[in-house]
Amino acid sequence: MEPLNFASLTIDKPLFSQKRTYQIPAGELLLTFISNLKINPGYSFIILVNGVIHDGNYYVQAGDEIHCLPQITGG
Numbered sequence: 001m002e003p004l005n006f007a008s009l010t011i012d013k014p015l016f017s018q019k020r021t022y023q024i025p026a027g028e029l030l031l032t033f034i035s036n037l038k039i040n041p042g043y044s045f046i047i048l049v050n051g052v053i054h055d056g057n058y059y060v061q062a063g064d065e066i067h068c069l070p071q072i073t074g075g
Contacts, residue, residue: 007064015039015070024060031056034068044071 006023013019016039024033030047034056039045047054048067060066 004062006062007060007066009033009066009068011037011039011068015043015045015068024066026060026062028060030054030058030060030066033060039068045069046071 005026007026009022009024011020011022022033024030030049034047045068047056048069049058049060050065
């Protein structure tokens with residue numbers, strides 16, 4: 001069995017119309033990858049890397065689990 005050479009990025013509604021999962025090559029800058037995605041306008045989101053909030057200024061490691069989640073707002 002070959003070792004993983006990528007991280008997994010999952011983005012769900014409402015940032016996209018349906019759930020999507022991407023494989024990001026290890027060593028790639030996360031913020032660069034995410035900035036090239038066409039996320040639905042008007043939504044802000046947080047980035048979790050292995051369950052920890054991150055600003056995206058991070059070089060992905062093989063096996064990372066990354067999620068973009070919409071921020072919850074309200075009063």
